[in-house]
Amino acid sequence: MARTDHEPDIGIDRALAQAEALAGVYQDYDADAALDRVRALADAGTGLGPATPVASRYATVHEQAAHDLDLASSLIVDTPQAQRSISLLVESDPIEPEGALVFAALLHLSGYRDPSQFWFEFAAGAGNRTAAFCLTLLHQQRSEHRTAAHWRTQIPAPAPTAPQPALDASPLPPLLPDRVRRDLITRCWQGRRPCLPPRLEAVIHGLSTEPFDEDFGEIPRPDHTLTRLPQYTGS
Template sequence: MARTDHEPDTGIDTKLTQAEALTSAYQGYDTEAALERVRALADTGSGPGPAAPVAPRYPTVHEQAAHDLDLAATLIVDAPQAQRSISLLVDFDPIEPEGALVFAALLHLSGHREPAQFWFEFAAGAGNRTAAFCLTLLHQQRSEHRTAAHWRTQIPTPDQAATQPATDTSSPPALLPDRVRRDLITRCWQGRRPCLPPRLEAVIHGLPTEPFDEDFGEIPRPDHTLTRLPQYAGS
């Protein structure tokens, strides 16, 4: 049977390479480096040899898309630029699209799925390729293939993406503590839903919200609490 564009890809390497979505979500973002961080975090030392873990595969399109969206959100908050992007989101006006992307990923991982969609759409509307990719997966997860196809067309190719200024190449602080990131990655590789620790979820659930929206419900808005997430995790 011929492969359709809704048939799930096999393996995280293929998924991210074909999508080309994470490679330039941030200036200088390196997918291979991200995958190496994934492998290192997922390696608990219990297995023999240095072989990389195998990403789970799912029998249906919507299950595969749900897993891929969870993994994409985890890679977003694991990115070296995530802390800086959140700081820009909180401290500057107008709203910083890359910060909106990281905020959407945090909301997704804390169970705020509809508000996460709102912030993914905000970032995608500002031209963020990864946000458009996440929306493609989100609608594939719901079997809303026409809407998924729409967002797929909104992912500009690398030559169409706007040129962004160079960023600081020094090692920035991580958005989340290492043990939290390790747990998120491990859960993804075990086929379980990644979720933030209860204390961090409580912090995000306690963010101020905009008035109730008929499409997305109560939409959390970012504040300086987000720049202190490692403190709340006890790191």
């Protein structure tokens, strides 16, 4: 599956599902199989070749789940639909679930681990399969196996959909600059924690927050700053 800048706006959840990142309902967490699925998507979606070094196996399930969540978050912000989803998130009422998914991935990559869980849960509660998958990984990473099992049951099988004609051939601007997105996924392949450049992290950490929540702490609120992220890198 070659990625272009002229793909129809099929939605992040469908885009990941079509690339077999979420092939079927997870009845049990198979770390190797999960990583193979996300690796296949990374290879197809970013142009990284098979010779790229990758840490493909971890000593424990929770370490593997942490790696898979990092990679899944990197892939979410790398999808062609990410910019449009963020725009809908800050402009729409009610909140757009796919935008909440992208925002959660940005927060995760910025080190906002508890607030990212809030936004993953929001998207999953609206029926987003990818968000439920990320929550499964998040709780597996913490060795919270019962909660991880709950979110596994919330990953519905993808509804059959008719092929969508490519009505809109206009280029979709990426959410992040190419070099940032490539660095995120390269770090994952090399077994390092992906992180946003300091200037981008500063922008996200500068977002307004909701009043302190006893479960998630201060929860950042999305605003139009997120639609202008590339300008903060100097690219």
